[in-house]
Amino acid sequence: MTVEAILERETARGMERIALTDHCYSYEYSIRNASRTRINLRGLISKLRKEGKISKSMKIYFGVEAEILDYRHVSITPEIAGEFDFVLVAPNHYNILQPSIFSLRTPSTLAINELYNFQAAVKHPATDAIAHPFLLPPDLFGLSIDEMAEFSRKMMSKVDWKELAETLELAAQRGIGIELSPRFIKYKQTHLLDFYSLCVEKGVKFFIGSDAHSLDELDHLDMLEGVIGQLGITEEMLWHPQEWEW
């Protein structure tokens, strides 16, 4: 999956705005790497525009996905964050940073941890938007899709929803976006619609993320059409990164 292939494909689909995001460990936590990537990307985009391979009007943003390490700590420095148009913060990259999570194998204990990390992401000054909150990947937990969906449903029933609602009020005030990606449908965790409905009720904005790690997965965005209609998400309810002049 190259940047060039993504941009050409999305031009063909008539996409008007696109945000490219990679995990921050790809930049090896180095400001030189982040800065160099941004400069290279700008060069590539203007070349593709000149060659007529990508739309001239398509807005392109450049973001980074960091993760919560601990309550007040994210895996990115303010200097590196400054190299990007926006910072996504993942509350639940357990595979990378919190292997101990696997001992938290009851829905109630994981519910506490998920809410705690979500609150940490909402309150952290680096956060512009939050990647895949409360979404549990089956492969990570060594469960089948159905088993994970059942576990996740139980977990969400144990979440302190009053505290979650208050956290979402803060997210709305701070203008933080919440990711809505087709992955929750693929994982059959459709009970998360209750969470997304609460986001709507509290005026929290959404960003539509593919969470794609391959080109074909970009097409899965179409799966979201019904959900967007069901939740009544309109253009004004979408989160966008800060404007950036290329």
Ligand SMILES: [Zn+2]
């Ligand atoms: Zn992630």
